Amino acid sequence: MRRVPWWIPALVLLATVAQLAVAQWVPGIERFEGKAFGARLVAYPLLMLLAPAVWWVWARRRQADAAPYGAFTLVMLPFLVDVTGNSLDLYDAVVWWDDLNHLVNWFLLCAGLGLLLCRSVRPSWAVVVLVTGLGAALAIGWELGEWFTFIRHGTEADAAYEDTLGDEALGTLGALGAGFLVARSVSRGAAGPRRA
Structure with missing residues (x-):
């Protein structure tokens, strides 16, 4: 896989957390109600950072190659896609979403x-x-x-x-x-x- 810079997975994480924060703390947005965004605000960033954290612990014990930021990005993208789908109301508006x-x-x-x-x-x-x-x-x-x-x-x-x-x-x-x-x-x- 082509080398991906460190800021790509960081941007994916930031975009996900920003949308989760809006869903949790901005009142009156009906499409976010009853979808456990408080739990997602905690769980999603932890799950997104799990693979990089395990890799860094493993890499410290070995002389590993450069960090696989492309793989980290792929692991993180589904969380962004899920939250963005909720932000754009695609789960309710598009039957096959x-x-x-x-x-x-x-x-x-x-x-x-x-x-x-x-x-x-x-x-x-x-x-x-x-x-x-x-x-x-x-x-x-x-x-x-x-x-x-x-x-x-x-x-x-x-x-x-x-x-x-x-x-x-x-x-x-x-x-x-x-x-x-x-x-x-x-x-x-x-x-x-x-x-x-």
């Missing part, structure tokens, strides 16, 4: 995680399986979080089962696409420049 969101966000998240985790995984099919499995597990975890936060005592319980299955399937499909992309990237990196 939630489905597209699950597919694309899991692709981005799993591509970033795959680039961080799979540099030395061989063969390529193992990379695809690992990234897809990780994405499926994360999709299940996300849906459990949504159920706990929004559905169990909310008004969406009637359609929750079908929506949850669809979201998990789309998340896993996005992870599969990311798995193929990461496998291709890893195999190109492993080949490296040929010596004469």
Whole structure:
């Protein structure tokens, strides 16, 4: 992956936190009501910074390459996309937005995680399986979080089962696409420049 400067993931984090702050503290914006933006204001930045924090701890123990800011950006982008979708009221205004969101966000998240985790995984099919499995597990975890936060005592319980299955399937499909992309990237990196 082409080198990405440090300020790109920082900008993604800042844009996400700014929108979360507006959602939490600016009164009277109906589209933000009942969507747990107080919890998101804490959880999203922590989740966005988890991969960079783990990488920095790991890099300090080893002589690692330059920081993978591109991978960090990919991991952070789904949170920005989710919050921006709420800010622009896309979840209510565009009927297919939630489905597209699950597919694309899991692709981005799993591509970033795959680039961080799979540099030395061989063969390529193992990379695809690992990234897809990780994405499926994360999709299940996300849906459990949504159920706990929004559905169990909310008004969406009637359609929750079908929506949850669809979201998990789309998340896993996005992870599969990311798995193929990461496998291709890893195999190109492993080949490296040929010596004469």
